[in-house]
Amino acid sequence: MSSKEWPLWEVFIRSKQGLNHKHVGSLRAADAEMALENARDVYTRRSEGISIWVVESNNVFASDPSESQEFFEPADSKIYRHPTFYDVPDGISHM
Amino acid sequence: MKEVNITELERMFQEKIDQDIKIEPKDWMPDDYRETLIRQISQHAHSEIVGMLPEGNWITRAPNLRRKAVLLAKVQDEAGHGLYLYSAAETLGADREDTIDDLHSGKAKYSSIFNYPTLTWADMGAIGWLVDGAAIMNQVPICRCSYGPYARAMVRVCKEESFHQRQGFEIMMTLAKGSPEQKAMAQDALNRFWWPALMMFGPSDGESKHTAQSMKWKIKRSTNDELRQQFVDVTVPQAEMIGLTLPDADLSFNEATGHYEYGEINWAEFWEVVKGNGPCNKDRIDTRRKAKEEGQWVREAATAFAQKRAARKSA
């Protein structure tokens, strides 16, 4: 990366009260304040958001897809964590 | 991790694509897939950014306040779309500044349509109606592209672009039912933009060197000729409805196929414009380069200030 270019920031937007912030894309900015304002101008032009997070892309640690088997598959066999694992006789409600 | 050879990785990759499983940035992908995507996405991004210029040319001359606001908002959207696309390219490791330098050096291409000049206000109508219409036709299938970030950017772009074509058509319609001068202005714009709009879909399928592999990878979901035909089929009745004539003596409806047949595209002209010999190629690139050069001190200042501020905070 050229040293003159501003850092890359990931943008997360809460579209309305009660929902999670969701990743929408990225942009470039020299600092956090600028990143927030740029995110407002770029990603909420059509009232898509009421709250914005920006995180410098360098600070995002991501799981490695090549490790996805050991990372995620062990959970697949623990079906007893899901309510459908259990039989409930007909006639029982509110459970 | 198990040792897996390249052939096996490629087989697994194609299997994912065949099952319509999206590819995400950190997933393994063949080098050619990555390169094809970077080329296509950055070309697409450049088209948005260079595409701001022909319409930007009329912002200060828009005929009323409503048109001025609409045009500004539309050109601004194009900047936004360029940005979404550069973002998608960055997920593949293509640095935005390098990508833009490739545009400025002439190494990277952009849509040839933006090398035609905008001579009258009616060109704002013709561009919205035809150029955005063609772009939407090209882009809708890419919303189902195999690469996640590109597909997601495209969904956003398509959603926002739906107003672009409508505002263009509205301009044309208003002119077409206006004074004789206005109608002539509209017809002239249509005459100038019709053929270049058809060229936007790229060379014929037989000539297109990337199509087969891109279709297999689901980067491309329809061929150039299919999309072009679709565009002609929907646009001809629209022109008829507003009383304008398409500049093609060979245009006719084929009852048997249910499609319009159109005349021969001037491919020699197309390749000249792609090579850089269109009426505005030089102006467009010079303008972009100038904006970058003149912004250099601003970008440096912001970086310097951010560093100073960070140092003060930690002090």
Add this chain to the structure above:
Amino acid sequence: MNQAHVEFVLRIADDSLILGHRLSEWCGHGPVLEEDIAMTNIALDLIGQATSLLNHAATLQGEGKTGDDLAFLRFDREYRNLLLVEQPNGDFGMTMMRQFLFDAYRTILFERMQSSSDEMIAAIAEKSLKETKYHLKHSSEWVIRLGDGTEESHARIQESLNTLWRYANELFYTDAVDDEMRNAGILPDLSDLRQQWENTVNHVFQEATLTIPSNNWKQEGGRKGMHSEHLGYILAEMQYMQRAYPNMEW
């Protein structure tokens, strides 16, 4: 029709119109894509304000004209904007400095105008204030960044301040129109406008390490239709379509 009332509305409207026009010249040429989008947002806010205000002026005038007629069909001497807003864009620093000097004034003006007895003005001020506060945040941050950035940026933005300072005094121009508007309750009390403005400006310039020029030469005339030579060219471009093709729908 109340002449002073129309005049008063046109002054605010034309500031938005002409500055919006100037900013729109940047579209496609910004120093970085994100900033291109940001400046266009500000231009759109200003053109939106101009539209509401000019429509209101046309209604007050009662001559059957529209806001568009006022925007596109007046003659040069009939525009009432400040000299500041018609000055050329210059480099990005010049544009941000012009914007900052204006935003600092506009924020106070709109804050006060929310209590105007002219309900339309009060409503427009309320909506525009939100926009203007954001513009001020944006422009003041850039003035600080450029002032306290590199040696080059400091020199450039200081030069912009030196160039534009002569137009700052006009922000506080008042005449019989303002007196009449104040008496009618349409224009709230603005006696401390300059003081408030100086507070904002001094604070930002201090952070930006900028020096207010000692040259206190003052230019004014815009409120009376005495403009700089720049306005004529803005209008020649802006009015081209309406002049070349009169009385048509677009």
